[in-house]
Amino acid sequence: MASRHPEARIIGENGEGALVVIPTFNERENLPLIVGRLLAAQTGIHVLVVDDSSPDGTGDVAEQLATDDAAGRIHVMHRTVKDGLGKAYLAGFAWGLERDYAVIVEMDADGSHAPEQLHRLLDGINAGADLVIGSRYVPGGALVNWPKRREFLSKGANTYARLALGAKIKDITAGYRAFRREVLEKIGLDQVESAGYCFQIDLAWRSLQNGFTIREVPITFTERAIGESKMDGGVIAESFLNVARWGIQGRTAKFRKNK
Known part of the structure; x- marks a missing residue:
């Protein structure tokens, strides 16, 4: 689909105008590393840490990072419930929209998404895309140190979603x-x-x-070095059932429209 935004540059070359939302739960060791890399890679970007009352003190670490950042680029949201990654992102999105950021970015706290490659996503936005996905499965994308079982599940989930939804996105499960x-x-x-x-x-x-x-742009996805994955069987079951339902709804709507 052609760009709807000719001459659409809205993000500065150092990330000005964009907010990176980073949900956290028990990421006290990873968080300073990823935030430090992010602000070094994009000096003008802002960060919102959305912490779900981590018992390991991640929220306190986030507050200290914000206090130490004289430029005021780091912000912290403390949530009192842990009700899923999606809900944390939704809270972060609402915060960013209220403050008029032009672009809002999703990024994991565990280091699997390289901040040094964020410019690829922002360049895609500036080139006119509405949503840019950092993809492991387009030419140039790569996986590092990921267990074969996780890779098999990921590729299977993406294939299933493409077939069920009729979408052409190669990495529709990606979180960058x-x-x-x-x-x-x-x-x-x-x-x-x-x-x-x-x-x-x-x-x-x-x-x-x-x-x-x-638009999908290639990224290198690296397995976390610290901590454990939050993926479980309930997540997989939720995805399977919801994708099937959306696929049926989409095909039904298309049939009715063409009838």
Whole structure:
């Protein structure tokens, strides 16, 4: 689909105008590392840490990082409940939209998303895309130190989602992505029910359904070196059932429209 934003540069070359939302739960060791790398890579960007009352003190670490940052680029949100990655992102999105950031970025706290590659996503936005996904499965994308079982599950989930939804996105489950604010304003965030990693498929599908331009750019995904993955069987089951439902709904709507 052609860009709807000719001459669409809205992010400064150092990340000015963009907010990176980083959800955390028990990431006290990883958080300073990832935030430090991010602010070194994009000196003008802002960061919002959304902490779900981590018992290991991650929230306190985030507050100290914010206090120590004289430029005021680091912000912290403390949530009193732990109800899923999706809900944490939704809270961060709402915070960013209220403060008029032009672009809002998703990034994991565990180091799997390289801040040094964020410019690829922002360049895609500046080139006119509405949503840019950092993809492991387009030419140039790569996986580092990921267990074969996780790779098999990831590739299987992406294949299943493409077939069920009729979408052409190769890495629709990816969590490294940048949204123009107009996308988040339009797609009905108050109706998003997905709480786990299915949230990523949900938002990409809503973006497609609303006619937004999606672009994938290659990234290198590196398995976390510190801590443990939050993925579990319930997340996989939620994704399987929701994708099947969305696929049926989409095909039914298309059939009725063409009838």
